[in-house]
Amino acid sequence: MKIGELSKKSGCSIQTVRFYEKQHLFKACNRTEGNYRIYDASSLSTLRFIKQCRSLGLTIIEIKQLLDTKMNPDRSCTSVNNLIHQHMTDVTKRIEELNELKQTLTDMALACSDNRKVKECGVLQMLEK
Amino acid sequence: MKIGELSKKSGCSIQTVRFYEKQHLFKACNRTEGNYRIYDASSLSTLRFIKQCRSLGLTIIEIKQLLDTKMNPDRSCTSVNNLIHQHMTDVTKRIEELNELKQTLTDMALACSDNRKVKECGVLQMLEK
DNA sequence: GTAAACTCTATACCTAGTATAGAGTCAACA
């Protein structure tokens, strides 16, 4: 199949597919005589794998490592587990940070109301500190 | 004071200060004969205001709007309140997304353990789907 | 006088794409 079909089936845009190729994440198996990229079913499943990883927030470098790891089915999968655990830690930390931020924003919102003037604005006063 | 002192007092790096200037967020009041930027106490408080806003996750454009608003002390501060409320909505949404992501990662981590081989890896199997 | 510390501009780089421009390719239809 050509890139347009792959794009539709995978849900990645054409530019994204070409971008992944430039990042050495994912390569077309062949080209036509007119220089069009050609993909097969396994290209599609790799691209779906990549998409799934991206939706988890894994970076391109991490996905590259996972794809490398998949090339050696008999090795230990410890690095995969470590990656997921580390990522969970990061996400947990980020959630905590955002919860603190939300609290600050809530306090800030309570400090003012509409119908005030800029010079009396409780939000701006909090931002001065 | 010169940029190094401002940087230390504000906690923003020198490059960041110059970057904000290039973004028309913040300008040195003067230059020395040798073309060094000169700042005063009000520069410092503005920069602290900017830093505070950034720590809340406001964008540079939003901060620019806030700084503009502050120039007109007698106008209504409704836009400031709206900005904070919108930002709270965004943060809340992001927290929800990250909580879902965390759940997915947790399920994934449970699907495998160390001491398995890549071809048996529960994480990789989940990523294939 | 000179060495160290500081500052200047300009440019490139980062992530993960997105959005063009301008050219080439291919299939269908008249």
Add this chain to the structure above:
DNA sequence: TGTTGACTCTATACTAGGTATAGAGTTTAC
């Protein structure tokens, strides 16, 4: 056979919010 439209190609620029140089000039202290 010509041509129209859909598709694809490469290359480049842009996004946000900085960070990190290179190479030059300035200031300060000894």
